[in-house]
Amino acid sequence: MLQQTNIVYINICALLIIAVLTILYARAQQKIKKNEIRLKNFIRENERLRQLSLAGAETSVMLIFNENRELKYVNEQFKYLYHMDEQIYINKVGKSISDYLKWIGYTDTFNMENRKTFIGRTENAKGKSIWKQVTITPNSDERGNANYIVVEVDITSVKEAECELQEQKKRSDELLLNMLPAEIVEELQTKGAATPRVYRSASVLFADIKNFTQWAETLSPNELIDTLQQLFSEFDDVLAANYIEKIKTIGDAYMCAGGLPMKNNSHPFNIVLAAFGLQQAIARLDELRASKGGEPWLLRIGIHTGTVVTGVVGKTRTIYDMWGDTVNIANRLESASEPGRINISAATYEIIKDYFECEYRGKIAAKHKGEIDMYFVNRLKPEYSADETGFLPNEKFQDMLSAL
Numbered sequence: 335m336l337q338q339t340n341i342v343y344i345n346i347c348a349l350l351i352i353a354v355l356t357i358l359y360a361r362a363q364q365k366i367k368k369n370e371i372r373l374k375n376f377i378r379e380n381e382r383l384r385q386l387s388l389a390g391a392e393t394s395v396m397l398i399f400n401e402n403r404e405l406k407y408v409n410e411q412f413k414y415l416y417h418m419d420e421q422i423y424i425n426k427v428g429k430s431i432s433d434y435l436k437w438i439g440y441t442d443t444f445n446m447e448n449r450k451t452f453i454g455r456t457e458n459a460k461g462k463s464i465w466k467q468v469t470i471t472p473n474s475d476e477r478g479n480a481n482y483i484v485v486e487v488d489i490t491s492v493k494e495a496e497c498e499l500q501e502q503k504k505r506s507d508e509l510l511l512n513m514l515p516a517e518i519v520e521e522l523q524t525k526g527a528a529t530p531r532v533y534r535s536a537s538v539l540f541a542d543i544k545n546f547t548q549w550a551e552t553l554s555p556n557e558l559i560d561t562l563q564q565l566f567s568e569f570d571d572v573l574a575a576n577y578i579e580k581i582k583t584i585g586d587a588y589m590c591a592g593g594l595p596m597k598n599n600s601h602p603f604n605i606v607l608a609a610f611g612l613q614q615a616i617a618r619l620d621e622l623r624a625s626k627g628g629e630p631w632l633l634r635i636g637i638h639t640g641t642v643v644t645g646v647v648g649k650t651r652t653i654y655d656m657w658g659d660t661v662n663i664a665n666r667l668e669s670a671s672e673p674g675r676i677n678i679s680a681a682t683y684e685i686i687k688d689y690f691e692c693e694y695r696g697k698i699a700a701k702h703k704g705e706i707d708m709y710f711v712n713r714l715k716p717e718y719s720a721d722e723t724g725f726l727p728n729e730k731f732q733d734m735l736s737a738l
Contacts, residue, residue, distance in 0.1 A: 394485050396408070397409075398483055400479070403432070405434070406420075415488075431446075438456050438468060440452060449471045450469070452468055453466070454486075464490050465489050468485070507519070517595045530643060531595070532641065533641065536593040536594050537592040537682060539605050539637045540588070540667070541634065542668065543631045546631070568615040568619065572614075573590055576604045576611060577601075578590050578604055578605055579591055582653060590608070591642070594644055600735045609676045635675070636669070636677045637667065637676065642658045644656045663703060663706070667679055667700070669700075670700060670706075676710060677709070679706060683707075689714065690712075694708075714726075
């Protein structure tokens, strides 16, 4: 009986051992399968990272900093671009990530626990500036240790293209400012078009040189252009000093206006002062011409004050121009003027008469306008003049202008 009991007990134990071994074996098999899957995933991910690294190495610089934020790796592209390996870089720049940031010119602070992208700049071994987009990504290795992966993408060509575009824009803006008033340029750039405007009060001046056309026929093309360039450059400086807007030139004729595009109340006074300046500019050039045996130039000027319409016209070679009866009358006044004199209309005279010495000429016929009252402006009145010629305004006159 005891022997049978022992046999049963042994069989039960054997079955239990077999069951335990079977369970352990099954669990071992599951673990093996899991490990195989993890190994396959690891191999696949490792291959993906390897391929990514190979692709990035061709175009991007990569640096890796360890948990202490000290350099531990640079890729081949870094060595190729900067002609430095890790040790040369550390000796030249430093080993910390802070040293790296200073090296690329980044001085701001940021949370090193978050991914950060910004623009940096350094120089390569040849001293050429290298612009780059830098991305710093915090990461953890297989042991859980923190590290920082820095990837640089060379954007030098993009930056150079941006600089070239900015330079082209600057040149374009300068060209526009030479052709159009600043306020009109701003309106064109912001709105794409300039709105026509009506100015109820503006002063228009026309000027030309007596016998310039006949004289110009004796010059070579280069001499003619050089002469006009010198002449109109002098005129442009006079206008800028007196807040007058140049409109255009036609041959030796010169057209300008006051009171636009920014409206002001001082334009009749400013434009007469500008007329004095133009006559003085011609006188200076005449002295130079006389020293070379040339005949003097004499400038005829006509000025009228009234309503004008302004706008930008043309699809190509766009110009800022003005229209209206005021423009036509100013042109007739210039034609009816005398060489070396400033001829103004009654409308302008009524505004400036208390400050300038004027000479009434009577009613003079003007083409298509009938007879017009005309006046010569000779000089500023003595109480408003800072010099004997009467061309330079004194402080009292300037105070009057400022109060308008």
